[in-house]
Amino acid sequence: MYITVVGGGNSTAIFATQAKLAGHDVAILTRQPEKWSKTVGFENQDPTYLNGEKDFEATVDLVTSDPAECIPQSDMIMIAGVPIHFNYEVMRKLAPHIDREKKVFIGTICAYGGFNWIVADVLGKGNYVIFGTQQIPWTCGTLEYGKKGVVFGKKATLRIATEDGKDEHCLKDILGKILSLEGSCVDSDFLVSALWPNNPSVHPPILYGLFKDWDGKKVYQLGPEAPEYIYAEITPKSAELVGKLSEEQVAIVKALSEAQPKNPYLKEDFGYMASLLFAYGDTVKDTSSIYNAIRSTPAYAKHKNPYVQVEGGVIPNVDHKFFTTDLPYGLCTYKDIALMVGVPTPLIDDIIYWNQKLINKEYLVDGELKGKDCGECILPSKYGLTKETVHMGMRK
Template sequence: MKVCVIGGGNIGTAMAAIISSQGHSVTIKTGKPDLWSHQIQYIDMESHQLTSAHIAQITSDASVIADADMLFVTVPSFSLAEIAKEIQPYLKKTTPLGIIPGTGGMEFFLKPFIEQGYPVFGLDRVPCIARLIEYGKSVTASKKTSVRLGCFNYDKKELCKKVGSLLGLSCLPLDNYLTVTFTPSNPILHTARLYALYQNASPDHCWQSNVPFYEDWDDLSSQILIACDQELQNICSSITELDLSGVIPLTVHYESATVETMTKKISNILAFKGIPSPMVLKDGHYILDLQSRYFTEDFPFGLCILKGFAEIFHCSTPSIDKVLQWYQDISGQLYLTESGWNGPDLKNTAIPQNFGITTPTDVYQLYS
């Protein structure tokens, strides 16, 4: 099968190597083709086994997707609108278009594709935890044993077989795409941790060293995480005409029912070790990196989306509101005002209301 991967970051590189090692022809579309090698190295985080993978074609030219049998997009959510415009002239209606991961408002940005019958899908989580060693040359990753898939305009079971075969793992179909959108991954995991880490810090606060994002995970982080996740479950319960039982609570996902067990679990996940907090070194000190995707993606294209659905279904979200209010204070963005969910900066987010989805009926029509 001919596969095109758009995006040469952590996940795109790892997926390209995995798919190539399964015997498929892989093309990478990246903005930095000159930095790529046709032979890349993939190192398994657990076994340390090294695999050399061949990349058939490396380019910045979007026309290459016309020859693809499957397309994976691994760019940040805030780039999806631009990518959609770029690929639209070349995408065939027979080529499944996958967004990895499928959260971040994918179904909103690609709504014109969906309405025209293009097969569009997303995975609930990334298929591996990956970190680049050298851009375009090598990556280390921990591949998961399974992922779940939601889609539009394609047979779910058939698509799961194809994606599972490409990635060498189990791929399970979901009843509806909203289950993907509500997956409590980065939009809750990252934002809860950021709040716990920096709630009392000013934007220009200085640290002597970077703080490990996961290895130093504490009980406050777990407390906020569990509270926000419970509010997401409350939103799911209010959407009565869709089966959202597939939105698995983080206490179940991490097999940690209490704050203390959650802290122990997350701080000891091997694939999370060595991941730093979003900070940059300046004048010999570390300061917050507000341009990190932890901020620029996980709030406007993550937590805000969940809050948007809460507003549609009149769900109270005090913990999510507290985290969003903190982000407003530190970033200067304004989402929540004294009169409600109507701040001027909501126009720059991926909330459903920005795409004409304002009532429960709108939600059911899109996802049923």
């Protein structure tokens, strides 16, 4: 199989290395090919993954910035290492080079944020197959840009989202072999991926708990008021808000399940604690509360809060994706579906109002998604979908 890995972020080198080691031809499509080596690799810091082996390396077949050099012959296109708010831009650049008559697997390392809606909107009709991992397969980072990544911890179980949730093309097997997660991949669909507790379920409430009253001027010192690590040093207040937002998500899913009683995936436990244990299993050391669980998850230990260094200390980096992506591609999506099913979401509303002000956007106005910047949001209603059809995507 010829696989093109699109991106230049944390997961690019890792997925490209694993795909090549699994026996595939691999190209990396990136904006800055001059900064990339054809020999890429990653360090594995998870003793329960890959038999505890630490270093992996492979030489890919091509590194390029020109989609014409790799997309036409690709059997799989995997967007890995691209923030999800670039999905429209990426797909528009790839579209002229994708043969609609060919069965091409088009996937993403992050299936939330309406990936299937975006792909179908850009490509229209065709024989392509849309898929994605519901959550990134591992928490990861970059050791050397363009050359070496790092895996902090793998997912204990990985959901593979497909358009019908039935995986008619055996993508679980293909990805399981590439990721060395054979037997750990299970079925899901894109609607569940859009609503499953993920980055937008945790980053915004944590940051809201820390900086709800920030006036845009106050400078913080790293410490209790401004923890360095977003998960390992989560505060009791932020953990409480993660739990409250989780309750609102669960209520949305419950109401949606009543509108779609035949969707088995909507009957699963969407609570944050359940999702954390699903992803990381018994590596979570203390499950007595959300606060303790987040703090005691080894895969979370090294992720930092987004700050900008200024004179005298730090301030929140409102240009970071935790502020700019998790809102229009996450909380606003939740809110749109909540409006479809008539579920009130007071905390989600409060966080949207707070966050949109920080990034100088207007999405939510008087409890409705009618602000001047709503065109930037992933809202199923704007694709003409309803509570009865939102699971179907746009190619049915």
